Amino acid sequence: MHELLAGWDSFYILVGSSAGALTGLQFVVMALVAETGAPGDEGSVQAFGTPQVVHFCAVLLIAAILSSPWPTLAGAGIAMSLLGAAGIAYATIVMIRAARQRGYQPVFEDWLWHVIFPLAAYVTIIVSAVFLPARGAPALFGIGAASLLLLFIGIHNAWDTVTYIALQRAAKTRKEQGRS
Numbered sequence: 001m002h003e004l005l006a007g008w009d010s011f012y013i014l015v016g017s018s019a020g021a022l023t024g025l026q027f028v029v030m031a032l033v034a035e036t037g038a039p040g041d042e043g044s045v046q047a048f049g050t051p052q053v054v055h056f057c058a059v060l061l062i063a064a065i066l067s068s069p070w071p072t073l074a075g076a077g078i079a080m081s082l083l084g085a086a087g088i089a090y091a092t093i094v095m096i097r098a099a100r101q102r103g104y105q106p107v108f109e110d111w112l113w114h115v116i117f118p119l120a121a122y123v124t125i126i127v128s129a130v131f132l133p134a135r136g137a138p139a140l141f142g143i144g145a146a147s148l149l150l151l152f153i154g155i156h157n158a159w160d161t162v163t164y165i166a167l168q169r170a171a172k173t174r175k176e177q178g179r180s
Helices: 002-006 010-036 041-049 050-067 073-100 108-131 136-179
Strands: none
Touching: 002 073, 002 136, 010 050, 010 108, 010 136, 041 050, 041 073, 041 108, 050 073, 050 136, 073 108, 073 136, 108 136
8 A cells, every 4th residue: 555655756746846836826926916906806816816726735735645654545535535525615615706706707718617627626536535445546546637637727727817917907008008
């Protein structure tokens, strides 16, 4: 069993450290958003900004859980099941927040990247966690894939936020220059 988890050390060092660095970068993104004076409200941030930090932190937590010296895979499976359940609950909250906020009208791509993909990742974590004690290798690949998906979701959504703000700011600048 230890050999099974040991084979994932490099993967989780890379993915976990990336998630930690990207969490910090998300703080920079939010500071830039605040400086631009872009339209938005707390509901929009809770629906489209905060989830990136949560997903990055989930990846960091997965890396910590699966890098821990568990005496059996059952303990890791329980921890991963709890993380997956919390992720599903949070993705559901994000879906509700995205529907209720009024600062931005979500399109299909937003629902896909902010709700559907995260739900798929957290469901994969739970299913894989259930099978972790009995079918360790395939379960670890499922959790690894979900970790990468959460990382890519956060990267995509942070980039989407930055480009949206940049385009809004450019449009505002063009509009102001047209008035001068």
